[in-house]
Amino acid sequence: QKEVEQDPGPLSVPEGAIVSLNCTYSNSAFQYFMWYRQYSRKGPELLMYTYSSGNKEDGRFTAQVDKSSKYISLFIRDSQPSDSATYLCAMSAGNNNDMRFGAGTRLTVKP
Amino acid sequence: GAVVSQHPSWVICKSGTSVKIECRSLDFQATTMFWYRQFPKQSLMLMATSNEGSKATYEQGVEKDKFLINHASLTLSTLTVTSAHPEDSSFYICSSAGPSNQPQHFGDGTRLSIL
Numbered sequence: 001q002k003e004v005e006q007d008p009g010p011l012s013v014p015e016g017a018i019v020s021l022n023c024t025y026s027n028s029a030f031q032y033f034m035w036y037r038q039y040s041r042k043g044p045e046l047l048m049y050t051y052s053s054g055n056k057e058d059g060r061f062t063a064q065v066d067k068s069s070k071y072i073s074l075f076i077r078d079s080q081p082s083d084s085a086t087y088l089c090a091m092s093a094g095n096n097n098d099m100r101f102g103a104g105t106r107l108t109v110k111p
Numbered sequence: 112g113a114v115v116s117q118h119p120s121w122v123i124c125k126s127g128t129s130v131k132i133e134c135r136s137l138d139f140q141a142t143t144m145f146w147y148r149q150f151p152k153q154s155l156m157l158m159a160t161s162n163e164g165s166k167a168t169y170e171q172g173v174e175k176d177k178f179l180i181n182h183a184s185l186t187l188s189t190l191t192v193t194s195a196h197p198e199d200s201s202f203y204i205c206s207s208a209g210p211s212n213q214p215q216h217f218g219d220g221t222r223l224s225i226l
Contacts, residue, residue, distance in 0.1 A: 032214070099214075
């Protein structure tokens with residue numbers, strides 16, 4: 001079993017839809033949770049960074065962490081074609097040397 | 112936000128050539144930098160962890176003599192692919208990190224094509 005599981009998709013939604021992206025993990029020591037967005041032929045860009053359980057909102061993006069279920073989510077409201085990218089979840093126990101990445105979910109938002 | 116500059120963004124060269132990729136942390140002093148390799152439609156594969164002033168730590172299966180890493184200052188790490196061959200063609204991405212509980216920030220990657 002991988003430490004971090006993420007459905008690679010691809011996921012295709014119409015413009016304006018609410019997108020839900022998810023990751024599960026097995027290591028209960030993970031405390032820091034991140035979502036990165038990666039456009040084609042570019043490096044990953046940090047979108048959200050949360051510590052422990054709870055919700056964090058930034059504009060159209062909401063990150064949720066449920067440590068009891070070892071499950072994290074990223075919601076995108078009013079999705080736009082410019083949101084089309086690969087979204088990677090990442091997590092660590094507190095040392096950035098041990099960060100683990102999900103496989104990434106390819107998202108396409110169609111106009 | 113933090114900015115990591117990676118150069119060059121794309122390089123094409125002949126088999127047998129050595130290629131150097133630079134990674135600069137522009138906004139903060141990076142005690143640690145990371146080098147990743149990414150194949151098409153796949154996630155990031157950590158190659159090595161680079162610590163300023165000490166030898167890099169390589170992941171299992173990564174040839175340290177093939178992929179030379181130098182981290183001479185708190186803002187610059189370099190990856191040299193020595194005697195590159197077509198199988199080394201890939202997308203190489205660096206990242207930098209400050210204090211241990213802070214997230215990594217990535218460069219824009221280098222597309223390496225070996226003919």
